[in-house]
Amino acid sequence: MALDLEDARRLYHFAFNAEDRARLPFYAALLTALEHDEQAQVLLAEVRVEQRNPMLILASLHLAALKGHPVLTPIYSRARTGQMENPSRAATEVLGVVNDEPDTVHRELHRSTQTNEPGRSAVFRAVIALIAQRGHRVINIVDVGTSAGINLYFDRFPVRSRDDENPLTLVCRDDSPIDRSLPLPDVVSRIGLDLAPLDLSIEDDRLWLQACYWPEEPRRMARLDAVLAARPSWPTTTILTGSARDRLGDALALCDPSALTIVVNSYALGYFSESDQIAFFDEMTQRCASANVAWISLESPFMVQWATSLTTSDEARKGGTQILVTLPGGSPTQWGWCQHHGLWMTLDDDAIASSNA
Numbered sequence: 001m002a003l004d005l006e007d008a009r010r011l012y013h014f015a016f017n018a019e020d021r022a023r024l025p026f027y028a029a030l031l032t033a034l035e036h037d038e039q040a041q042v043l044l045a046e047v048r049v050e051q052r053n054p055m056l057i058l059a060s061l062h063l064a065a066l067k068g069h070p071v072l073t074p075i076y077s078r079a080r081t082g083q084m085e086n087p088s089r090a091a092t093e094v095l096g097v098v099n100d101e102p103d104t105v106h107r108e109l110h111r112s113t114q115t116n117e118p119g120r121s122a123v124f125r126a127v128i129a130l131i132a133q134r135g136h137r138v139i140n141i142v143d144v145g146t147s148a149g150i151n152l153y154f155d156r157f158p159v160r161s162r163d164d165e166n167p168l169t170l171v172c173r174d175d176s177p178i179d180r181s182l183p184l185p186d187v188v189s190r191i192g193l194d195l196a197p198l199d200l201s202i203e204d205d206r207l208w209l210q211a212c213y214w215p216e217e218p219r220r221m222a223r224l225d226a227v228l229a230a231r232p233s234w235p236t237t238t239i240l241t242g243s244a245r246d247r248l249g250d251a252l253a254l255c256d257p258s259a260l261t262i263v264v265n266s267y268a269l270g271y272f273s274e275s276d277q278i279a280f281f282d283e284m285t286q287r288c289a290s291a292n293v294a295w296i297s298l299e300s301p302f303m304v305q306w307a308t309s310l311t312t313s314d315e316a317r318k319g320g321t322q323i324l325v326t327l328p329g330g331s332p333t334q335w336g337w338c339q340h341h342g343l344w345m346t347l348d349d350d351a352i353a354s355s356n357a
């Protein structure tokens, strides 16, 4: 079958929203260079359909840089330390590697995009505190597409509107009034589920997770280092390997039935097949309707094929992430929007107040 290079070109073109392009000049220049390069288009077009995402190409190049590639390592190190004077020239040099040594990228394409972003915990925290307000003092949390399981520790990250000395702090701008002082529930079990979970005690998994981060964001890298250091003292998690379709029931069976179970997913569903996305939506809707289960979904409305995806709203057009919440006994309701790494969030008080449960 012929490769669809035009489709690959479009994927590079739309990989970053305007906010990301303005913040990250090196990656923005690199995506533009990749978009117009045939070898880069071929590499992306060859990836299996669920993982055909430019982030996989970016992460493969970043991995080579982290492993000491003679051309890439100094470029990425300049990006990380804010010393990159000419992002376009750097992007051209990286493109030279893509063309001269395509295997540097090609040999990593069996992997998956597995960015595990604790910034999303700023959103989970706020929404979970609001759910707890409805009389749920103890919860199980189940994270579907958990990657390294970092968001199972949503309650371990302080959230502030400005950065401080603590590397674990999540900086989130509240674009609507959000009461960050609401108490969080106790967490009795933390269960993750992933097709291929990352084990941070394995060097290759750790390096791949770092490679999925963006080099121009040293603050995120520093937070990951702080998570790695803190994690041995945090509560244990249970991580199941397998697809959401096969293992969601197993994950839920591990939960304490006397506590509310909150199932979360963030930037995972876009990597499911279309039929698995719909099956997951149907299963979660049914489980919330009939059991002590709530569901928080943070996904791009352009990446999921659900009737609740509002791709026509302004927030969606700007690249926002939809906050979809289903309370026990209720139906999926849009509670608001957030930035894809949790840098801002806005909640709709009326939607929250009228959520049925």
Ligand SMILES: C[S@@+](CC[C@H](N)C(=O)[O-])C[C@H]1O[C@@H](n2cnc3c(N)ncnc32)[C@H](O)[C@@H]1O
Binding pocket: 112, 113, 114, 115, 116, 117, 118, 120, 144, 145, 146, 147, 148, 151, 193, 194, 195, 196, 197, 242, 243, 244, 245, 265, 266, 267, 268, 271, 272, 273, 276
């Ligand atoms: C981009 S990462 C997001 C990780 C995490 N949810 C976060 O927000 O930081 C997507 C994760 O979903 C997992 N994944 C993809 N398809 C899956 C499936 N069908 N079932 C379970 N996990 C899946 C991938 O292995 C990957 O670790």
